[in-house]
Amino acid sequence: MENTAQKKILLVEDDVALSSVYRARLELEGFAIQEVHNGEEALSKALDYKPDLILLDAMMPKISGFDVLDILRNTPETSNIRVIMLTALSQPKDKQRAEDLGVDEYLVKSQVVIGDVVERVKHHLGIDAPQPAQ
DSSP states (O other): OOSGGGOEEEEEOSOHHHHHHHHHHHHHTTOEEEEESSHHHHHHHHHHHOOSEEEEOSSOSSSOHHHHHHHHHTSTTTTTSEEEEEESOOOHHHHHHHHHTTOSEEEEGGGOOHHHHHHHHHHHTTOOOOOOOO
């Protein structure tokens, strides 16, 4: 296993049950996780925690994931943090909006399982998935 312990992930998800499932799986994979449940907390935690990657829900109280992404990208301290949006919104216009705002990847919750999410997180952090033995 590569040095995933050094990789910090900010998990932004207002569904606490879902959030805890993702947190448990990502911690199992060796990541350091901070979890927040709304957009305001996401912005302050991003500055404070300086994560390597943010898993960002789109539909949240206070500040939407789209607005969080927009602010992150326009803030020098957070502009280079990798962001994977994980959302129930499956409309092409929503994906286009996220891409226009500079998202690294847009995943629709109904179309992925947690293993897919972990794989994409590792991909964006440059951590190679273990290759099957030949």
